Amino acid sequence: MNDSRRIKDLLYEQVARIGKAACSPKRLELIELLCQGEKTVDTLAREAAMSMKLASAHLRELRGARLVETEKRGKYVVYRIANRAVADFWVAIRSLAEDRLVELRLVIEQMVSHPKELAPQDRDSLVKMARKGDVVVLDVRPSDEFLAAHLPFARSIPLDELKLRLSELPKGKTVVAYCRGPYCLMARDAVELLRKKGYDALRLPEGVAEWGIAPVR
Amino acid sequence: MNDSRRIKDLLYEQVARIGKAACSPKRLELIELLCQGEKTVDTLAREAAMSMKLASAHLRELRGARLVETEKRGKYVVYRIANRAVADFWVAIRSLAEDRLVELRLVIEQMVSHPKELAPQDRDSLVKMARKGDVVVLDVRPSDEFLAAHLPFARSIPLDELKLRLSELPKGKTVVAYCRGPYCLMARDAVELLRKKGYDALRLPEGVAEWGIAPVR
DNA sequence: AGATTGCTCCAATGGATATTAGATTGTTAT
DNA sequence: ATAACAATCTAATATCCATTGGAGCAATCT
Numbered sequence: 001m002n003d004s005r006r007i008k009d010l011l012y013e014q015v016a017r018i019g020k021a022a023c024s025p026k027r028l029e030l031i032e033l034l035c036q037g038e039k040t041v042d043t044l045a046r047e048a049a050m051s052m053k054l055a056s057a058h059l060r061e062l063r064g065a066r067l068v069e070t071e072k073r074g075k076y077v078v079y080r081i082a083n084r085a086v087a088d089f090w091v092a093i094r095s096l097a098e099d100r101l102v103e104l105r106l107v108i109e110q111m112v113s114h115p116k117e118l119a120p121q122d123r124d125s126l127v128k129m130a131r132k133g134d135v136v137v138l139d140v141r142p143s144d145e146f147l148a149a150h151l152p153f154a155r156s157i158p159l160d161e162l163k164l165r166l167s168e169l170p171k172g173k174t175v176v177a178y179c180r181g182p183y184c185l186m187a188r189d190a191v192e193l194l195r196k197k198g199y200d201a202l203r204l205p206e207g208v209a210e211w212g213i214a215p216v217r
Numbered sequence: 218m219n220d221s222r223r224i225k226d227l228l229y230e231q232v233a234r235i236g237k238a239a240c241s242p243k244r245l246e247l248i249e250l251l252c253q254g255e256k257t258v259d260t261l262a263r264e265a266a267m268s269m270k271l272a273s274a275h276l277r278e279l280r281g282a283r284l285v286e287t288e289k290r291g292k293y294v295v296y297r298i299a300n301r302a303v304a305d306f307w308v309a310i311r312s313l314a315e316d317r318l319v320e321l322r323l324v325i326e327q328m329v330s331h332p333k334e335l336a337p338q339d340r341d342s343l344v345k346m347a348r349k350g351d352v353v354v355l356d357v358r359p360s361d362e363f364l365a366a367h368l369p370f371a372r373s374i375p376l377d378e379l380k381l382r383l384s385e386l387p388k389g390k391t392v393v394a395y396c397r398g399p400y401c402l403m404a405r406d407a408v409e410l411l412r413k414k415g416y417d418a419l420r421l422p423e424g425v426a427e428w429g430i431a432p433v434r
Numbered sequence: 435a436g437a438t439t440g441c442t443c444c445a446a447t448g449g450a451t452a453t454t455a456g457a458t459t460g461t462t463a464t
Numbered sequence: 465a466t467a468a469c470a471a472t473c474t475a476a477t478a479t480c481c482a483t484t485g486g487a488g489c490a491a492t493c494t
Binding site for chain 3: 237241243267268270271274275278289291292293
Binding site for chain 1: 221222224225226227228229230231232233234235236237238239240241242243245246266282283284299300302303305306309310311312313314316317318320321324325327328400402
């Protein structure tokens with residue numbers, strides 16, 4: 001019995017390594033960013049609004065749990081998620097949190113109450129409409145993320161450039177904007193801007209991680 | 218921007234609450250036990266080999282993350298997982314750990330190298346064979362766990378009683394023994410005993426959590 | 435070559451966490 | 465009523481973790 005106890009402890013300890021990686025808000029934010037595509041430490045630090053030292057330390061932890069991999073490229077170090085299972089896990093832990101924690105649902109409501117949302121279940125019909133050209137699926141993330149992975153038939157206009165490039169969007173059609181996922185606010189802001197300018201715009205709360213689209217290296 | 222940052226931090230913080238619940242080996246062990254069915258604090262403490270005080274403290278954490286619920290029953294307090302999503306998450310984090318951590322795969326190999334295993338993919342054929350009576354699916358967990366939930370067509374003989382109740386098993390048929398899941402060693406020990414006694418026995422590494430069978434209250 | 439940039443390592447800090455002991459509450463058994 | 469038991473709470477300790485500053489290393493730019 002004592003023998004199997006020792007083995008058991010080893011097993012749970014290993015699984016807990018994954019839990020430890022996922023127990024810090026900053027690390028979760030880094031994982032979500034990496035789900036959009038590979039990024040350098042300094043990009044990650046900027047986009048997650050933390051010091052490079054801190055980002056580096058957290059990435060070290062993630063690396064220790066084998067959730068991310070690194071590659072040195074010139075003077076940069078590029079991080080990426082180890083494989084799609086990591087993105088799936090991010091979606092899974094997030095949806096368990098949403099299922100169990102009222103507090104989280106409240107924050108989400110408060111955040112997205114204004115623009116209308118597209119229900120996440122009509123994926124197939126959205127793709128169909130996008131293929132036929134009945135709607136414009138708009139990716140408002142930075143263009144490198146679009147290049148790494150994007151939804152089918154999506155067009156890229158990063159949020160910062162949207163105001164200047166409005167003319168590229170046909171005014172008659174509905175625009176469905178998406179970004180990094182439900183916790184990212186870029187699509188919300190894009191929809192707000194588009195509506196002000198007279199467009200018919202909706203936010204799709206999902207992104208590539210939720211659709212199970214793996215970024216290319 | 219500062220405004221959305223504050224909201225973002227709230228979001229990731231909430232998800233991290235789930236991660237924090239899953240970052241301790243002991244808490245993971247408690248979750249796995251609770252996936253077998255509801256249990257009192259003192260049962261949990263005994264089965265996970267820790268003091269009741271410690272078990273109580275960890276359960277308090279799990280409760281804070283809303284992963285478990287409690288009910289007072291006489292002088293006992295009964296804990297149970299909040300819903301099936303929790304069991305699914307346990308399976309998910311475990312399989313990510315298995316996917317990413319070589320160390321974990323090594324421990325598992327070392328642990329189950331001896332008895333032959335049933336590949337986890339032939340669920341349907343196993344159920345078919347069990348229905349026809351070609352194999353005996355044997356649940357070796359304590360009987361209250363069997364009562365709370367068990368695999369289809371399974372028969373219950375707890376490991377402690379197996380030696381005395383061997384006569385209940387037909388000698389011609391293959392016995393497929395299972396327990397709480399891949400990290401539980403009861404089925405392994407059962408298979409070892411059965412083989413010694415001349416039975417044709419296999420271990421099924423999965424349990425009710427892996428099969429998505431929710432325990433009844 | 436010297437300066438700059440991107441990143442990591444080391445050490446130090448404060449804050450959180452795991453674990454145990456002691457006391458306390460509520461419930462059942464005698 | 466008293467004793468025994470299940471469970472929790474509080475307090476205390478040791479340990480771990482997040483974060484920051486300083487130093488160092490390697491690649492790039494001028």
